[in-house]
Amino acid sequence: MINRKLVIIGGGSAGMAAAIKAYELGERDILIIEKNAYLGGILNQCIHNGFGLHEFKEELTGPEFMTRFSKKVDELGISYALESNVLSISDDKVVTYSNAKDGLVEVKAEAIILTTGCYERNAGAIQIPGDRPSGIYTAGQAQLFANCYGYLVGKRVFILGSGDIGLIMARRMTLEGAKVLGVAELMPYSAGLNRNIVQCLKDYDIPLYLSHTVKKVIGESHLEKVVIAKVDEKMNFIEGTEQIFNCDCLLLSVGLLPNVDLFNKLPLSMSKTRGAKVNQAMETEIPGIFSAGNVLHVHDLVDYVVEEAREAAVGAISYLNGELKHEGHVYDVNPGVGINYVVPQKVFLDDVKDNLSFKFRVAKPMKDINILITEGNNIIKKIFKPAIVPSEMEIVHVSKDLFKRESNEIKVYVEEKK
């Protein structure tokens, strides 16, 4: 058994950012474990630009963004194991991984940060009605084939779901010569960022069918047709609204789920984000085990992923230094009216240095609203928003001094204009 102070599982943007931050805070005994043959994670296949506006004040492509981090990891001499698959984490923090060179390796860690990202919901997860032909891919699979291997997975393409990867792939496949017939979105609003609707769909005259979904998939061995139809408010199909598209490819961009497999055997409760419940230090219910990035909750910008990963690194170093006491005044943080989820779910106020940040998503698009953060009956912060949408995560920073220690619940909710 090897001993390590800090083990980081997953060498994507979150894992690298956490490792660099921990190094900068003085920790030298760090190991990153990564399943791929390179550091960088999903950014490797995200060749479009738009990454890094907050982090580097310029728009980079995914590979450029990840290279800035991987170069830094190498410069600092932080060690990492590539092509290594983590099999388990025990509750006393033994991480077991395997690779072709070293075989089975057990590492006893003092602190762990899980940064394993997220995965795509697939055809099975949404139970598409109809046949089961080939030609149905998740948008991310099509992206990997196109951008890393040079294969176009279809020539006449229909896309279900308006998530950002689906929108990006609508443009990507159009540029590569495919005909993208349309994008259907179950909800009455898009799940993707507005800028992607404009730059990926409108620029290429690709129609977006809101409140529509796939009613039937037709194809004996390969996909031949997709039937879509409109849905009412209760998500039931409206008769007579069917449209048939002749296509050889259906891409799914119907949501991402935190990849928490390694947490499943641990006594941890999960939050509404489908990631583990964490406190203000991004620490799970097991002291010394942290979680950050898309494995905690799915982000829309990598810039926010790396920011959160640094918070987890600060937390892990505080833990290693014995500074996380888990004592004193404690709050449960709950989403109220109009809010889907809030991270973190618990706050140990005495462990907070200066500021607390709350990240959340609203349940539906709204205009001219106030966001309220309350402690019991006290309003701690009230922020006016001219517009807010579920596809964009909000972050609110609150000074520690504003809390009065009179209640044990913090609530974040929306106040709509009457």
Place this chain on the structure above:
Amino acid sequence: MKELICITCPRGCHLRVDDNLNVTGNFCPRGEAYAKAELTHPVRMVTSTVAIASISESRLPVKTKEPVPKEFIFPVMEEIRKTVVKAPIKIGDVVIENVCNSGVDVIATKDIEK
């Protein structure tokens, strides 16, 4: 009359612009600036991949160094499709010089060592 969705913020105002570039429907001044730029000189970055002779990778991701006028998107893609490069290559290396006489180079966005 042209209709646009402003992409400056999540509000996503529906803008209407007449032939004299008068903008209506915008909640704030940023919408007006966006609409005018978008209608007078719309530009876009083009990102794609080119074939690479390498022992580790089959595609090299590339981008236009600067945004190009929208009408250049498909001609630039044609040039990108014809291009084959050889490893080693570094981020920022010019892959196609002055693509389609646009005044913009296509550059590599990934390091591929061998």
